[in-house]
Amino acid sequence: MGFDSLCDTRLVLGRSLTSTPSTVKLNTLGSTMESFHPSLTSLSRNHLDTNPNKKRAVGGCVISDLGVLYQQDSTVISGRCSSFSNMSVKREREVGSEVSERVSNGNSYSRVTSATIVHDVEDDDGCVNARKKLRLTKPQFALLEESFKLRNSLNPNQKQELARELKLRPRQVEVWFQNRRARTKLKQIEMDLEHLKKLCDKLTCENQRLQKELQDLKTLKSSKQLYMQLPATSLTMCPSCERIGDSKSSLVKNPFAMAAS
DNA sequence: CGAGTACTGTCTATTACGTCA
DNA sequence: GGTGACGTAATAGACAGTACT
Structure with missing residues (x-):
C-alpha cells in the first residue's frame, strides 16, 4: 500500500x-x-x-x-x-x-x-x-490541595474516589496532580536557586576577604625578609610598628612580636 | 530464564484557554 | 474593546517499571 x-x-x-x-x-x-x-x-x-x-x-x-x-x-x-x-x-x-x-x-x-x-x-x-x-471552584481546589498535602500521588482507587467527590473526571484529577507536582518541583528549584545565589554571594565575599588577607600576609612576609637581610646591629626600629628597639631586648630577636601585641 | 510486547504511571515540555490589569 | 502577561488545565511524547507470552 x-x-x-x-x-x-x-x-x-x-x-x-x-x-x-x-x-x-x-x-x-x-x-x-x-x-x-x-x-x-x-x-x-x-x-x-x-x-x-x-x-x-x-x-x-x-x-x-x-x-x-x-x-x-x-x-x-x-x-x-x-x-x-x-x-x-x-x-x-x-x-x-x-x-x-x-x-x-x-x-x-x-x-x-x-x-x-x-x-x-x-x-x-x-x-x-x-x-x-475547566476552572476549578474554590471548594474543589481546596479539596485537591488537601489531598495533595496528604499524598502527592494517587492510586487509581484514590483518583476515582476523589474525582467522584469533586464531580470531576478522574483524568482531570490526574492532570491536576501532575501539574501540581510540576509546580511544586518548579517552586523548589526556584527556592534552591535563590539559596545557591545567596551562598555564592557569601562565598564570593569570603573569597575576597581571604584574598586580601593573603595579600597582606605576603606583603608582611616580604617586609620580614627584607628586615632579616639587614645586619642585626643596625636595626633599631620595628618595620611594622616603627618602635625603636634595643639590640638587647627581645624586640631585636623578634621584632614582629611587638606588632602582634 | 531472557527477549519481546503491551500497558500503566509519571515526568517534562508545550499549547492554549480564561482572567486581569 | 483590544492587548499582553500570567496562571493553569490540557495535550503530547518519552521513559521506566511491571506483567505477560
Missing part, C-alpha cells in the same frame, strides 16, 4: 516514517486529516488488542479500517491522538458518559482524552470548540 493510497482511504495510522513525532488528528466524519504519517507496523498487526488474557482489558471502542474511532453504539468519536500503530485501545470508563482512552503504540503511546474524543465541545451556537478549559 503506497502513500497515495493511504491518503485516499484516509487511513490515519501512524508510526512516523520520519523522526518527527507522529501526530494524528481524527475528526468527525468527512473532516480532513490535519496530519498524516503512514504506519508500517499497523499494517501487520491486528487493529484491536482483543486478547482476553491481557490483564488490562480493552474497552468498548472500535477503530475502523478507515481509522475512525467509533463507540460501540456506532456514534463517531471525534478525537485527536497520535502514534497509532498498534491499534490497541484501552478505554478507561469514567463518570457518566465521559471516557478517556489510551492508544498504545509499541514502546510509547498517546492518550486520546475525553476532551478530544467526545468533546469537541459545542457552544451555544452549536459551533465546535476544541479544548474547553
